[in-house]
Amino acid sequence: MAADDVLVVNTGRELTVDALLALAATAPIYLQWGVSSQAVAAADVDLIDKTGCNETPRATGVDSKVSNYTYRVVGTLTKTVAAAIIRELGTFNDAGSDLGPPVDGDTMFLRAMFDAISLNVGNAIEFTVDTLVTAT
Amino acid sequence: MDKGYEVAGSIVGKMGTGTTIRARVLDENGDLLEDLGVIVGKRTKTQGNRTRAALARLAKNYRGGKHGSG
Numbered sequence: 001m002a003a004d005d006v007l008v009v010n011t012g013r014e015l016t017v018d019a020l021l022a023l024a025a026t027a028p029i030y031l032q033w034g035v036s037s038q039a040v041a042a043a044d045v046d047l048i049d050k051t052g053c054n055e056t057p058r059a060t061g062v063d064s065k066v067s068n069y070t071y072r073v074v075g076t077l078t079k080t081v082a083a084a085i086i087r088e089l090g091t092f093n094d095a096g097s098d099l100g101p102p103v104d105g106d107t108m109f110l111r112a113m114f115d116a117i118s119l120n121v122g123n124a125i126e127f128t129v130d131t132l133v134t135a136t
Numbered sequence: 137m138d139k140g141y142e143v144a145g146s147i148v149g150k151m152g153t154g155t156t157i158r159a160r161v162l163d164e165n166g167d168l169l170e171d172l173g174v175i176v177g178k179r180t181k182t183q184g185n186r187t188r189a190a191l192a193r194l195a196k197n198y199r200g201g202k203h204g205s206g
Contacts, residue, residue, distance in 0.1 A: 016151070112157055114175040115175065123163060123164070123169065125159050125160065135152075
């Protein structure tokens with residue numbers, strides 16, 4: 001007797017990418033940055049430290065399907081207020097209205113923490129965020 | 137009376153994600169200052185190949201006596 005098994009198959013993985021794209025304006029295409037180097041945790045719901053990052057709350061990116069299983073968001077954040085050392089990035093499903101924590105209907109999709117990137121006023125970062133949907 | 141059984145339950149499947157983030161730093165005109173490449177996630181195949189090529193060059197130079205006090 002064969003062992004029990006279950007797998008999200010390739011067409012199911014593609015369906016997940018299509019579902020994200022279908023969200024349109026409520027897809028996680030809004031980018032925000034911060035300065036914390038705190039490790040990423042699955043329970044995170046917001047960036048950890050947005051000190052000095054009070055640009056227009058979030059940049060609106062553009063999403064696309066770059067492979068059957070990869071959901072891409074490309075967006076650019078620009079330093080307009082003060083120089084800062086950027087250490088974290090989040091994507092959300094809402095443009096946000098202020099720098100406070102997300103409110104109802106405003107949900108973080110992912111949070112990333114990375115090596116410091118020093119930016120002066122006027123500098124920008126174009127982020128390309130690829131999320132690969134895997135079967136396991 | 138029906139003596140058959142009814143089986144109720146659920147199947148729990150797993151699905152995951154792998155994320156890669158690339159970054160390009162731009163100046164106030166939108167011109168490229170620095171391409172940081174992949175800052176989060178797995179290295180690209182090209183980067184891996186470059187690393188392997190660099191290691192191979194180092195090993196070759198080491199064997200050839202270009203490094204070390206010999």
